[in-house]
Amino acid sequence: MAVQRMDNVGIVVDNLDATIDFFRELGLELEGRFMVEGEWAGRVTGLGDQRVDVAMMRTPDGHSRLELSRFLVPSVIADHRNAPVNALGYLRVMFAVDDIDEMLARLGKRGAELVGEVVRYEDAYRLCYIRGPEGLLIGLAEELGSAAPR
DSSP: OOOOOOOOEEEEOSOHHHHHHHHHHHTOEEEEEEEEESHHHHHHHSOSSOEEEEEEEEOTTSSOEEEEEEEEESOOOOOOTTOOTTOSSOOEEEEEESOHHHHHHHHHTTTOEESSOOEEETTTEEEEEEEOGGGOEEEEEEEOTTOOOO
């Protein structure tokens, strides 16, 4: 038996509204927003009593999702938002974009900051990392010319 697909990537945030707006600017659609709470939820996460405001964002192709969560109960216990690119664990999400310069200009208006610089990888891609809302690390990749889709 094999995995069918990756369903979503979860990101815990403090300001859910600003994060939703940022990912909308990137081109994702808000699929739904809901509260997760109750005994069943605590059994899944191992956190016991919990109350979480969740927004599900979908990529334009409909194949990928981000689950943005704001924990109301219990409180957040760790903060990895400013971890460097070489930190252990889950770190960033990479998005393919049509025009990296145009996207940087749009996201810059929402507070995104370039981490290093935009670089070219051979004749295949232009790449960069940005810090989005709350310091989230996000990768952008612009496919060039005849590069094969990945």
